[in-house]
Amino acid sequence: MTLVIKDLTKQYTKQKAGLIDYSITIDKGILGLLGPNGAGKSTLMKIIATISKPTKGTLFLDGEDIVNNPNYIRKILGYLPQDFGVYPNLNAYEFLEYIAAMKGVGGADLRKRIDILLDGVNLTADAKRPIGSYSGGMKQRIGIAQALLNDPKVLILDEPTVGLDPEERVRFRHLLTDLASDCIIILSSHIVSDIETIADQVAVMQSGRLITKGFLPDIIKHAEGKIFEVLIDKSALSDFKLKYQVISTSRQNEYTRVRYLCQHAEVAPNSTPVTATLEDAYLFLTPNTK
Ligand SMILES: Nc1ncnc2c1ncn2[C@@H]1O[C@H](COP(=O)(O)OP(=O)(O)OP(=O)(O)O)[C@@H](O)[C@H]1O
Incomplete structure (x- = not known):
């Protein structure tokens, strides 16, 4: 599975671009997007998740044009947006069942899958409480669970570690590592150590441009001897x-x-x-x- 992105530009206004001539090829495994505020990380993720259209450029997943055929990726996509909103009155089961219905995920195994996911994000004990009563980190974890509901092959997580404590970060890392062999996972963070411990490859971005992409040791080599x-x-x-x-x-x-x-x-x-x-x-x- 390969996602090939070529010359992607997102022009928000005449003066403001989110991405400029951005090209990258993404294979299976975990790619961490690292960049300061305004680097274009969320813009890139939204375009891959097909909730935003590029001004120009192409995205091909396994040869299929996903700008013109967004459903090709939507069927196999899990997405945690940066501003993930939850439904405060629903408990975790109700919320995940609701999202499952929207994604067209069902069948006899749904409850079992929800149980596995709740266990994976360590929310089993709190699953019957309304989500409105959750802490920020717990809301983030239910957001991660909903992104995984349809067993995605492309998983996009915008700042997933925000609000997670060190123990939850480790749990999250294991969860992703288990999935990564079969999946394209793209996640963003401002926290360099999170990217360092979670990602296989890193794309360093700044001002809408890709500075460099590579495996961690290759990125680190840039600073060696300096x-x-x-x-x-x-x-x-x-x-x-x-x-x-x-x-x-x-x-x-x-x-x-x-x-x-x-x-x-x-x-x-x-x-x-x-x-x-x-x-x-x-x-x-x-x-x-x-
Ligand atoms: N809807 C929008 N309208 C106008 N400009 C936007 C819009 N969304 C993003 N931008 C601008 O595009 C640039 C890239 O923003 P983006 O949110 O993609 O960066 P980011 O790397 O995700 O930053 P952060 O880490 O702060 O979320 C920024 O200059 C931002 O101000």
């Missing part, structure tokens, strides 16, 4: 920031330990090279966002 740490006097930090892109700082006795990106300038004296992370590579690839 990341250093050094201990400096606290009073020297503001001058240091003028010369280098500081990634993080921490206090160490009377000094400040600085992790920084060194690209064009000479490495600061007494620096130690350190292993690059996805966060470093992300900052390197999208330099004007922090």
Whole structure:
């Protein structure tokens, strides 16, 4: 299963574009979309989910044009939008049965499937409570469950980890890993560590454009050899920031330990090279966002 996207542009207004000449090929597995606010992540996901039409460009799923034939993907799609609204008076069973009816999912196994999904998102114990009484993280989890109801082959999750606590994040990761061998999964996040632990491949985006896409180690390679740490006097930090892109700082006795990106300038004296992370590579690839 392959989704081939070519030269996609979404022009919202004359001045405002959500995506600009965006091309990417997406295979089975988990692709994480990483990018700052306004990068175009939601725009891309909405177009793939066929709830928004591109201004220009093409999307082919296994050779089938899904702009002109959206039902081809809708039948096999699970989608969690960023602003997922729930029906406060329904409990989890009623809500999932309602969504199942809308998606045309039924049959004798429906209740069993709902039970499995509720267990997968850890909501079994709360399944008979009205959704309106759920916490933000619980609402997010019921949103994930509804996206999985029809056993999708293409799963699109816009900021799915918002509101999930660390334990739920791990559970969510396992849930997706189980599905990923047979499915295209596309998820977005601002949280680099979530993408790092969940995704197989990453697409780094900025201002409506694809900066790069690849497996995690290949993305991290962009920053290799460019990341250093050094201990400096606290009073020297503001001058240091003028010369280098500081990634993080921490206090160490009377000094400040600085992790920084060194690209064009000479490495600061007494620096130690350190292993690059996805966060470093992300900052390197999208330099004007922090
Ligand atoms: N309906 C709309 N009308 C006009 N401009 C829009 C609309 N939706 C999005 N945009 C603009 O398109 C650009 C991309 O927005 P998009 O929501 O796709 O980015 P994003 O990467 O998902 O950002 P965030 O992480 O903040 O959700 C932004 O500049 C945004 O302001």
